[in-house]
Amino acid sequence: MRELVVDLGARSYPIRIGPGLLTTVGEHLRERGVGPERTLFVVTDEHVGPLHLERVRRALEGAGYRVAHVTVPAGERAKSLAVYARVIEAMIRAELDRKSVVLALGGGVVGDLAGFAAATFMRGVDYVQLPTTILAHDSSVGGKTGINHPLGKNLIGAFHQPLLVLYDTDTLKTLPPREVRSGLAEVVKHAAIGERAFFDWLLAQVDAVAAGDADALGEALYRGCRVKAQVVARDERETSLRAILNFGHTVGHALEALDGYAGLTHGEAVAIGMVAAAALSERLGVAVEPVAEPIRALLERFGLPTQVPARFDPARVLEAMRRDKKRQDGKLVMVLLAAIGQPVVVRDVPEAAVRAVLEDCRQQGD
Ligand SMILES: NC(=O)c1ccc[n+]([C@@H]2O[C@H](COP(=O)([O-])OP(=O)(O)OC[C@H]3O[C@@H](n4cnc5c(N)ncnc54)[C@H](O)[C@@H]3O)[C@@H](O)[C@H]2O)c1
Ligand SMILES: [Zn+2]
Structure with missing residues (x-):
């Protein structure tokens, strides 16, 4: 495993890169101060979900967490106001609270969308990036989150730094x-x-x-x-x-x-x-x-x-x-x-x- 730290004072966080990291995601969360009393909410898309969600869910439940999830359409069209509203609705129905943690399992689209949902749900909850594309080595780091407006890309957004970037390079094997x-x-x-x-x-x-x-x-x-x-x-x-x-x-x-x-x-x-x-x-x-x-x-x-x-x-x-x-x-x-x-x-x-x-x-x- 390779590790580096994004140095932002109190908002600093680690980026961990290596094969198989998703199988120990629970331990990484625990180490970042997320205890099992906090509900986890995974956002993923219709391509990544069938390939990698089960492994994440099993690892988290095995570590004692309660896990809910939502699956959004694949691709840029998921960064829309309509899909954002659906994600927020799913978060409310899953009875998340201010202590809940959002996990973005996917590429840059899921990361931007889930990060923005986390930035805005109840004025901001913690989130974790679980990138599954090579491009996401860029988008998962830095805390820029957001969605598109019909009049332009990334016009709606917020700066919101994740708690952790956990980059399981095994997920890249299924990438087209x-x-x-x-x-x-x-x-x-x-x-x-x-x-x-x-x-x-x-x-x-x-x-x-x-x-x-x-x-x-x-x-x-x-x-x-x-x-x-x-x-x-x-x-x-x-x-x-x-x-x-x-x-x-x-x-x-x-x-x-x-x-x-x-x-x-x-x-x-x-x-x-x-x-x-x-x-x-x-x-x-x-x-x-x-x-x-x-x-x-x-x-x-x-x-x-x-x-x-x-x-x-x-x-x-x-x-x-x-x-x-x-x-x-x-x-x-x-x-x-x-x-x-x-x-x-x-x-x-x-x-x-x-x-x-x-x-x-x-x-x-x-
Ligand atoms: N926030 C930032 O700083 C920042 C920086 C750069 C780009 N971005 C944003 O990132 C987005 C692009 O990200 P992307 O290229 O990762 O696109 P993406 O998230 O749409 O992923 C590309 C495609 O690959 C699929 N996929 C993802 N992981 C997979 C896997 N492991 N196996 C099989 N299929 C998989 C997805 O379902 C999708 O169809 C853009 O919306 C862009 O604006 C944000
Ligand atoms: Zn770019």
Whole structure:
């Protein structure tokens, strides 16, 4: 088992990563101060539930806890006001109280939804993240919770830190290959903004990580979580530094939005966005070394896309970027790279340069 701590004073919590951890989830809860008199409420989705809920329930009941649960639809559509209302209703019917603890068993969708339900039920109850996707090494750490509004993604939410992140890497064995690749894009992101040693290590271990080798994947997730945890510890509420976590996301979000969140996965969109941001870093002279080619090469070895699909018109991508809620004072804010491991937030990116890069990165064809 690998362990690290998100250092937030009284709200600090451990992230534990390793195979088989769900079978001892009760002991981890006990050690975090959750006694068996507190009712547990598992939120999971219709894919993850049938695969992993029974194991969690057995482990918890074996440790003397009372456990209730709710199963929500799989995928982004579960981050809606309607599903949120259903979760809260299930919590009320399960007779939860202020001492109850919510367990989010699933990927980033379940984590965001269950975390938000925990943040708001009776003005806030404790919760635990039990991530089951690679992407969730990112989303389960940092305490950002929330749901979508028909007018935009993640527009309703709260900061609410979990008590514990317990990451059983055995659950990743049932993850579809496209979701594996998608999650690895965020690992590449953490390597690109974290430190060169992580990036070089990932490049050396790419085959083992992509093949799901337990030790290599565990180490990749540990190093990815460590980058995120360090950033969050220094800027919990995204007033400044935390913005570097958006590397690749400005273009990525625009592509996802133009696809109506039904084409590229989040990770695929971010992969393309990272190559574009790296190319832009070079074009604007922000980069003091080549950054686009190393990132492109790494993403390609993970089987991720690195070019803007031909169906996206650069002018429309730029328009979608302008609508992004992270814009400040009408200026285009982007995370660029001075070097691998050295992100810089640039607050007034010239649109003409973005457009030129989007053209350059665009796939040929119709
Ligand atoms: N809070 C944050 O800081 C943060 C950061 C990044 C992303 N996010 C959010 O995370 C969400 C994306 O997360 P995701 O990619 O994990 O998506 P997801 O939770 O929808 O999971 C992807 C798919 O895999 C299935 N699945 C999950 N675990 C599985 C397993 N072990 N075996 C088989 N199938 C499994 C799910 O049912 C779903 O169909 C987005 O809503 C995004 O906004 C949040
Ligand atoms: Zn992301």
